[in-house]
Amino acid sequence: MNSLHREYIERVDRVPVQGLGLSVDVYSPNLLTLLTYLRRRQVLPAYLEVFRAASTALAAVRRQTDTSLTYHGEGLWVTQPGAQRDRLFQQEAREVALQLEILQSAWSNHECATKHIEGYSFGTYLPPLYTPSSAAVVATNIRAVQAVFDRECRLSGGSSPLFLLEMPPLTYFVAGTVSIPEFFRQVTEQAACGLVLDVGHLWTVYRYSTVWQTVSLTTFLSRFLAEFPLERVVEIHVAGLSVHESMIMSPLRSLAEQDQGLPLWTDAHAAPIPPVLFEMLDLILTDVRLRHLKGLALEVDTKPIELIADEFESFISRYGAVFPSKAQGAVCADASRKERDDRAAEIWSEAEEDSVRHAYENYARVVSGQAAPAGTEWTSSVACADGLTLYQSSYLPYEILHWGGEIKAMFPDTCRELATRAVLLDAFVVFWFREPRPVHSSYDFFEIKIDQFLEFVGEVAPEVQAVAQREANELREAYRSANESPLPVASHQP
Numbered sequence: 345m346n347s348l349h350r351e352y353i354e355r356v357d358r359v360p361v362q363g364l365g366l367s368v369d370v371y372s373p374n375l376l377t378l379l380t381y382l383r384r385r386q387v388l389p390a391y392l393e394v395f396r397a398a399s400t401a402l403a404a405v406r407r408q409t410d411t412s413l414t415y416h417g418e419g420l421w422v423t424q425p426g427a428q429r430d431r432l433f434q435q436e437a438r439e440v441a442l443q444l445e446i447l448q449s450a451w452s453n454h455e456c457a458t459k460h461i462e463g464y465s466f467g468t469y470l471p472p473l474y475t476p477s478s479a480a481v482v483a484t485n486i487r488a489v490q491a492v493f494d495r496e497c498r499l500s501g502g503s504s505p506l507f508l509l510e511m512p513p514l515t516y517f518v519a520g521t522v523s524i525p526e527f528f529r530q531v532t533e534q535a536a537c538g539l540v541l542d543v544g545h546l547w548t549v550y551r552y553s554t555v556w557q558t559v560s561l562t563t564f565l566s567r568f569l570a571e572f573p574l575e576r577v578v579e580i581h582v583a584g585l586s587v588h589e590s591m592i593m594s595p596l597r598s599l600a601e602q603d604q605g606l607p608l609w610t611d612a613h614a615a616p617i618p619p620v621l622f623e624m625l626d627l628i629l630t631d632v633r634l635r636h637l638k639g640l641a642l643e644v645d646t647k648p649i650e651l652i653a654d655e656f657e658s659f660i661s662r663y664g665a666v667f668p669s670k671a672q673g674a675v676c677a678d679a680s681r682k683e684r685d686d687r688a689a690e691i692w693s694e695a696e697e698d699s700v701r702h703a704y705e706n707y708a709r710v711v712s713g714q715a716a717p718a719g720t721e722w723t724s725s726v727a728c729a730d731g732l733t734l735y736q737s738s739y740l741p742y743e744i745l746h747w748g749g750e751i752k753a754m755f756p757d758t759c760r761e762l763a764t765r766a767v768l769l770d771a772f773v774v775f776w777f778r779e780p781r782p783v784h785s786s787y788d789f790f791e792i793k794i795d796q797f798l799e800f801v802g803e804v805a806p807e808v809q810a811v812a813q814r815e816a817n818e819l820r821e822a823y824r825s826a827n828e829s830p831l832p833v834a835s836h837q838p
């Protein structure tokens with residue numbers, strides 16, 4: 345057993361078993377309303393994994409429930425090179441540490457994915473480039489974040505929260521040179537983190553890599569699990585899948601489904617959980633290497649509360665025996681903290697970092713349609729660019745124009761003025777990805793959308809900019825006051 349794996353065992357042994365839980369958003373649905381409803385239905389979760397929110401809202405949740413709380417992070421782009429020296433990344437890591445302490449969370453889960461690549465912003469997650477150097481970047485960043493947790497977050501028993509890395513979903517394509525399970529093995533060989541295995545994400549890996557063409561779902565699953573470091577899995581997620589809004593009317597959808605015989609589902613937490621995911625979970629749970637599993641959760645943010653209760657009721661009756669007793673994890677002082685801080689300070693050579701940075705820059709340009717999918721990341725046997733057209737022609741424009749803020753609803757007067765000048769909003773999508781625009785504050789897609797639309801209007805119709813500026817000011821004001829209330833109205837999607 346190498347020293348990193350020993351360190352992982354030490355850390356995970358201090359994480360208490362959580363049992364069957366729900367991964368939730370504070371705002372959508374309103375968490376306190378949800379808990380009241382679940383109490384009435386007598387289907388209470390043993391733990392709640394709470395998505396990042398304003399610290400005041402998290403503190404309110406901590407005060408108002410005795411349920412064990414864990415944390416689902418956001419905005420900490422561990423896939424991106426150079427994070428260790430990035431002031432914003434360090435600030436985000438400290439913010440996460442603060443929120444972990446507020447919740448007294450035993451872990452921090454974050455997707456192995458990003459929404460911002462070398463100046464290009466996206467509304468939903470992009471998976472990493474599945475390459476060995478990208479795995480090394482992820483591991484380096486995780487070690488740095490864990491060091492921040494060790495330094496700045498103290499749980500009541502004296503330990504610090506464990507960093508968990510979640511395998512992200514695929515949205516129609518995958519790029520890389522190593523298989524996804526091999527990538528996560530490489531990360532775990534270089535960092536003492538735990539993992540979250542999301543069963544719906546795993547279904548999308550089957551669907552949007554090339555394997556579905558040659559093997560059944562069951563065969564894929566057993567091969568995937570044989571390669572995946574299951575001994576590092578601390579939590580399993582199950583969430584809904586559905587056809588994305590941008591695809592509902594798309595002629596490309598029926599073509600793709602006809603050719604391939606499988607639905608064009610993507611990760612969708614609001615949607616019902618298809619039975620196939622529980623069949624997959626049944627098989628996963630038979631693997632003896634899952635000895636560090638501490639929690640099994642349905643991810644239910646944005647889902648109607650009646651559906652959450654129905655699904656959780658069935659979940660409890662099907663998986664109630666997985667955690668027969670909720671043994672508490674022991675806590676002890678962290679003697680080797682200094683050594684870990686030192687290891688986290690190791691940095692990559694600039695040449696190595698530059699090469700990964702260039703690979704990611706090219707990745708962002710390919711997925712946004714500005715460059716052709718060339719190079720080994722797109723041509724190896726594990727890559728699959730088949731669905732790239734779906735992503736570029738429907739999913740991505742929808743994200744810019746409709747998701748996380750409908751442009752026509754955000755800027756009604758400006759859009760009317762643009763229409764009279766025959767300026768099409770499709771031009772905004774082209775403008776968005778025309779050049780990199782770095783982000784200098786905590787990542788917020790809604791605010792980025794406001795900023796970029798103002799710039800766009802300034803370029804295509806400068807005489808309308810005053811109207812756009814007025815609407816932008818109103819939007820920012822309303823957004824700020826909504827986010828300052830203890831339980832603001834907001835949305836989060838995968």
Ligand SMILES: [Fe+2]
Pocket residue numbers: 510542581583643
């Ligand atoms: Fe998940």
